[in-house]
Amino acid sequence: MDATVSAAATASQRRGRGGRERILAAAARLFATQGITATGMEQVAEEAPVSKRTLYAHFRTKNDLVIAHLQGLALSGATLEGVLTREDIPPRDRILQLFDQPVADAVPVRGCPFIDAAAEFPDPESAVHSYAREQKLRMVQLIVALVAELGYRDPLSLAEQLATLADGAASRAMVLDEADYGRHARAAAEVLLDQALPRKS
Template sequence: MTETQPVRRRRGRGARERILKAATELFTAQGINATGMDQLSTVAEVSKRTLYTHFPSKDELIGAYLQSLVDPLLPVPPSLDRPTMNPREQLLAVFDRKPSESTAPFRGCPLLNVSVEVPDPGHSAHQLAAAYKREFARRLTDIARQAGAADPETLGEQLALLFDGAAARGTVLNSSHTAACARAIAESLVDAALADVGPASA
C-alpha cells in the first residue's frame, strides 16, 4: 500500500501573496469554476485554515484576484510623467500588450472570462467585471478627447468593443494574433476620427 505524500506547507509571512499568485495562475489556466479551494491551498502551500483566514470565501478571493488585475489593464491617459506617448499612440497602445510567454491556451481577457463563468449580473464578480469594462471605455473616451476626436464617446466605445472582440476571438482560436488585426482596424478608426476635425479647426 502506498502512503499519501503529505502536502508541503510554507511557514512565515507572505501567505496572502502566495494565495493570490496561485489564484491568478489557476483562474487564468483553468477558470474560476474549475478551481477549488483545496487545489488553491495546495498550490499556494498554505493550510485551508490559513486560506480561509485571508479569504473567508471563494467569492472574496475572486474579488481580490479581479481587483489585482484592474489597474494594470486599464488605459492610462498621457501626462507629464509619461511625455513620450501622445494621445493617439496611447489609444493604440492598448492593442500592443504582449501576452505572457506560455504554452497554455490563450485565455484572452480575464474580466470577460469571469463574466461568462459568473453570468448572474447581481454577483459581485460580474458587477466588478462590468464596472471595469465601463471604466475601460471611459478612459479611452478621455484619451480620445485629449487627441482631439470630434466624437470621443463614440470612438472610445468603438475601441473598447474592438478590444473585447479581439480578446474573445483570440480565446476561441487560441491565438494572440487577433490583437494585431484589431490594432490595424483601431488605427483606421482613430485616424479617421482625428481627420474629421481637421477641416473644422482650420
C-alpha cells in the same frame, strides 16, 4: 518582554502577508489554466501551499478570492486597459496598444480576465460580474479621456467603438490561441481614428 512580543507580532504579520501573496499567486495560476469555476478552494490551499484555515482567514469566500485576484490584475497594469494610464506613451499610441497582447509570452493566450470572469459568473448581480463590469466601464472612460485630449468629436461614441474592437480582438485571440490576432483590430482602429479626425476649418 514587550520587545519579544512585538517581534513575534511582526513575524506573524510577515507570515500572514506571505500567506496571502502565495494564495493569490496560486489562484492566478489555477484560474489561468483551468478557469475560475473549475478551481476549488481546497485546490488553491494545496497549490499555495497553506492550510485551509489560513486560506479562509484571508478570504472568507471564493468570491472574495476572485475579486482580490481581479483587483490585483487591475493594479498590475497587465490587462488590456493597463496601457491606457501609461503617461510615458503618447495618447494615440496608448489607444493603439490596446490591441497588443498584454502578456506577450502567455501560453496559452489569455483574453481579457474581466470578460472571462463575467462569463463564468453570468448573473449581472453577482459581486464578481459587477466588478468585471466596473472595470470594462473604466476602460471606456480612460479611452474617452484620451480621445478628448486628441480633440475628437463625440469622444464617448468613439471610445465605445474602440473598446468593442479591443475586447473582441482579445476574445478571439484567446479562442484561437493566436497572440498577435489583435493586429486585425488595430488596423481597423487606425482607420476609425483617421476617419474620426476633426475636420480643419
